[in-house]
Amino acid sequence: MTETTTRPPGLRERKKLKAMRHIQNVALDLFDRDGYAHVTIERIAAEAEVSPSSIYRYFGTKEMIILWDEYDPIMLRAFDDKLAAMNPIAALREVLTNVVTAAMFDQDERTIRRRMSYIMEEPAVRAGMNRQADDLALELRLTMARHTGRDPEGLELRVVTAALISAFLEAIAYWHATDYRDSLHTIVNGALDVISRGLLVE
Template sequence: MTEPMTMRPLGLRERKKLKAMRHIQEVALDLFDRDGYAHVTIERIAAEAEVSPSSVYRYFGTKEMVILWDEWDPIALRAFDEGMAVQDPILALREVLSDVVTVALLQQDEHLIRRRMQYAMTEPDVWAGMHRQADEMAAELRKSMAKHTGRDPDGLEVRVVTAALVAAFMEAILYWHETGYRDSMREIVDGALDVIARGLRVE
């Protein structure tokens, strides 16, 4: 893989945008914790964050995406695309996780990640949004895989591989939450990818 995407400098405009989005997300989580997710509107989030409601909609689109937004998602997709140019999908994804997830957990407050996870796992709208997000991720992975392998992005083989990778990641995240975050996220996702790589074997 080329120079890690996580280490590439951002322009001033992008840094300002990320700073604003992080602030809005943290303010929203504070409101959700205090008053409950269902009782907090975009307008209240905007007022508390001292931005306009249109800014919140422009940055996130929906209330559930205020929780689900993660600045590392597009970085991970670009890194996966780079990795697919030189290795198979599972190795590429494993390298992305080693780079992106590790750096993300080092640079972000893990408590913030767990707060977001709590709403993703307990609020129906956020849960549904997370699965829509997973579908969008799978579509992007299919494009990348097809580009580097010459296969049809809508063909069965590419669909099955990307669906398996995304499902493994989603199940790993769910397991991480259900087990009280006792193990590292990277270890759990690595274990899920191991299962995909070797298949389910009955001893």
């Protein structure tokens, strides 16, 4: 069933990855020059020397050209592993400390920031991110239910996961809004502290 390519990459896979990186970079260049809305898929395809259909096959939608991240599945798997041994807040802190900092070395942080500005400011792209967040919330909920024996469809677990993820997203937004002054790791830790101790407003 879940036989998700645990094999060594293979030429085909590597070629595809390389093409996707290339297309993403070309697209970001064009977006920077003319603005997200004024760049058509056709233009990206022409500039990247692939066919428009290939772009749709790779990314599915225009937003995903920006949202796609080859390290996402890696982080997800790491997060899932950590969840087996600790609570989700601790797990998230761990993943950010270990995996993310490592990934940020070879994929230079500049690309991440370029993508970030569109994710935050372009409504269509933001919508795509929210969709990903919804999927992530569902997965997280099921995983937590498995580890704690709680009802995966219960109100409590739903609210907890939703709050956790929204805190994470808000941390990223803050990171962007403050021009990446502090490390993402520090900010996420702060955000998690806030929701951990409860919303005792006033």
